[in-house]
Amino acid sequence: MxxxxxxxxxxxxxxxxxxxxxxxxxxxxxxxxxxxxxxxxxxxxxxxxxxxxxxxxxxxxxxxxxxxxxxxxxxxxxxxxxxxxxxxxxxxxxxxxxxIVDNYFDWGDDMFMPIPKEHQVIYEMHIGTFNRPDAATPGTFRDAIEKLDYLRDLGITTVELMPVTSMTSNSNGWGYAPNQIFSVESSYGGRHGLMEFVRQAHLRGLGVVLDLVYNHFALTDLWQYDGWSASPDTGGIYFYNDRRGNTPWGTRPDYGRSEVRQFLLDNVVMWFNEFRLDGLRLDSTAYMRNIEGHNDDPANDIGEAWRLLQDMTSLAHHVRPGSLMIAEDTSVNEYITKPVSQGGCGFDAQWGLNFSHAVRTQLGLPAPFPTSLESELPKKYNGESFQKIIFSDSHDTAANGNERLNEQMTPDDPVSVWARRRSLLACTTTMTSTGIPMLLQGQEFMQDGDFNNWRELEWSKAEQFAGIVDAHRDLIDLRLNIEGHTSGLVGNNVNVFHNNVANNVLAYHRWNDGGIDDDVIVVLNFSANDFPEYSFVLPLAGDWKVRFNSSFRGYSDEFPDTGLDIVQTNSTNAVTIPLAPYGAYVLSRIK
CATH class of the missing domain: 2.60.40.10 (Immunoglobulins)
Structure with a gap:
């Protein structure tokens, strides 16, 4: 490059x-x-x-x-x-x-190094609503810093910020209509506010990834910047001045023009050099590389955008070794995460929207693209499990006319005992599946209501549902193998060995090298049926310790605690266990 x-x-x-x-x-x-x-x-x-x-x-x-x-x-x-x-x-x-700004900032002794993919759990955060001081005032970086200890104690390793570049007032406060990509939104605290947020996150061992929008820009100062454009309706020097300029949200930059490419590449460098970020998520890369956002559509491909994406990932990995580059491509295209040397874009991971569709499908909920967990769980890009970001909820699934998962599941009472059981079932699935897991802010304490740019998180729910928060913490600990008994969850292997379609019960095996404290079995009941004695056959003989039981009464005194501790296989590797409605187990091999 x-x-x-x-x-x-x-x-x-x-x-x-x-x-x-x-x-x-x-x-x-x-x-x-x-x-x-x-x-x-x-x-x-x-x-x-x-x-x-x-x-x-x-x-x-x-x-x-x-x-x-x-x-x-x-x-x-x-x-x-x-x-x-x-x-x-x-x-x-x-x-x-x-x-005019002074670029100096006292970073102290910050020497934070990016966290390996397989050891990341991401928390998607919107600065304006994450910790608002009151209903009339948007949150700032300083306000968000107050909750970083909470995120660290929850087990989060990486905060993914929704866009914080200067945004137009008609962007819904989400930042997806950027007008100045080198400037940080002043209402959030500006550039020094972001620097202090990153510094404080690093002090707590948290990485910071920023969501950026390069697929279009708002129609502000860059539009017909020096007065020239090919026609009154086209954007001038920073934009394509033909049909390639059209996107559903605004005008597409001219990725083929050397000065515009330089503009975008310099922006990538700035976030790492000046703000010490640990990664970037690029919004809707499909609409960068194709006019219609499609795969296998040569007539509409934008080849120079593909080359720009390659340059961006190569540059990021050169400037910030170990940085996590995420593409929101949603096209199930393995070339997005294939190395540049093999013709790919070189991203480390891509947004796994199909996973959220599979969770909803399994729960019997409508999904834009229905699919099953049995087919989704084994999917890998380029033979690697951690080239996808997985989640049951995100800003996309919880807004834009959609609802948070707990509200979609039980709209009449999104914090009911049934909503809590299903939410833990969804979280168990996310934390034990192949991929880099992500939570949407407030998901861990049953936040409900519209996800928008003005409704603040109700932090009182973190106390009201402290047991549910504890369950999320326990699942994150297992996912990261904190106690050393679940190394299979940071491994590359998965086998869905049991799928009872009639009763909607699924079980899968996760492992790295295999063996004691490595082999992990996950059992998920996606039905309202109570099974006092549920029998199935494990792929391995041995004794298994229950490391997580979503029905544990310590998570809610309304849960039916099954009391299961040790599971032993018989001569045919069969086991019989109690399985509560919407219950989930995580077992690890001890013998």
Whole structure:
């Protein structure tokens, strides 16, 4: 991969001065207004044209905190005011001006190293609602820091932040309509707020992954940036100016234009070098590489986007070795996670949306693409179990007209005993299946209601359902093999050896090398039937210890505690166990 940072694009602070450089190839002239005052022309400083459409100027007596904007004379003589595409901060995400920032931040002795894939449990977080101070005030990075100890104690290893780049006011507060990808949303606490969040997370042993949107940009300052476009309805220098520009959400960047590629690659570098992130999740990569978001559709493929994705993953792994690069592709395409050297995109993992469909199907709920766990569990990309992110709920499944799983299961009472049993069944499935497991914020304490950008988490539920939180903690401990008895759950192997379709009971074997404290058996009852004596045959003889029982009364005094402790096979490897409605067991081999 050939990559070289274009020096000094944006603002470069020097001792008492600053150099400004911007790309505006069709401009007749470019000025920088500093300080920027709307509708005032005084104080504009003319910039000097360079080769290849760049403009620059060095300005003295510049300090961090000053605001500025570029004032561009277009080819037809009109004047437009634009924010710096590489501004590290904005006074306002919609109509504000750019701010000169001091890049210094005291990271202390932060030497955090990214966590291996097989030892990760991810927690998807929306900063604006995760820990709101009150119903009228969006949450900030500082507010979220207050709950990092809770996440560490829960067993979470990695926080995945929904987008925090500067966003338009019509983006539903989720950040999926970015207007300035180098700037952190000011209402969340800005760039230093994010840096402090990452520093505090690292102090607690937590990695941080950020969700980014490169498949489209909002129609703000980048739109017809220097006044040029192929037509009045196309986006100009940063965008495709033909049908490739169309996506369901906004206009697609021109991945084939070297300056735009550089813009995006420099952004990837910034998140690792300036913010010390441990990974990135790229939103809807299918709509980067194909006009319609399809597989096997050569007529609509965007080959230069595929090459850009390869460059992004290669660059990320070079700049931040061990970083976790996630693609939300949802296309079940193994080339997304195949190494670049083999023609793949080089991502470490991809969003496993089909897993959530399988959980819903197994629970008898409607799913966009019904499928079974028996077929979904063994699926691997390129022979590796941890190239997919699995979850029963995410921001996609819990919003956009959908509901959180517990509300979908029992809409009349989403925190009922039946909702709690089913929620633990879903979590057991997630934490014991092949893949990197993820929880949606609040899932562990039965959060209900719409998942949107204004409804805060009800933290009182964490106390009300403390037993359910404990169950999630126990499952995470097993998933990470904290006690050393379930190493099979961090292994690459799975065998669905029992599928009683009539009674909706499923059992599978997980293992790494096999043997004592390695072999794990998972038994799941997806029905409301109570089986006092349920018999089936294990794939291995031996004695098995119950490491998790979802019906344990310690998780809820309304649960029917089956009291099972040791399971022994007979001469035919058969066992008989009590199996509660929507019950789940995790067993590990002790003999």
């Amino acid at each position: 050939k990559y070289q940072v274009k020096k000094n694009l944006g603002v470069t602070l020097r001792q008492g001065s600053a150099e400004f450089r911007v790309w505006a190839p069709f401009a007749k002239s470019v000025h920088v207004a500093i300080p920027y005052i709307p509708f005032h022309t005084e104080g504009k400083i003319a910039m000097n044209p360079e080769k290849n459409g760049y403009w620059s100027v060095s300005v003295s007596d510049i300090e961090p905190g000053q605001n500025y904007k570029y004032v561009i004379e277009t080819a037809n003589g009109d004047w437009v005011e634009r924010n710096d595409p590489r501004a590290r901060a904005l006074t306002d995400s919609d109509q504000g001006s750019s701010i």
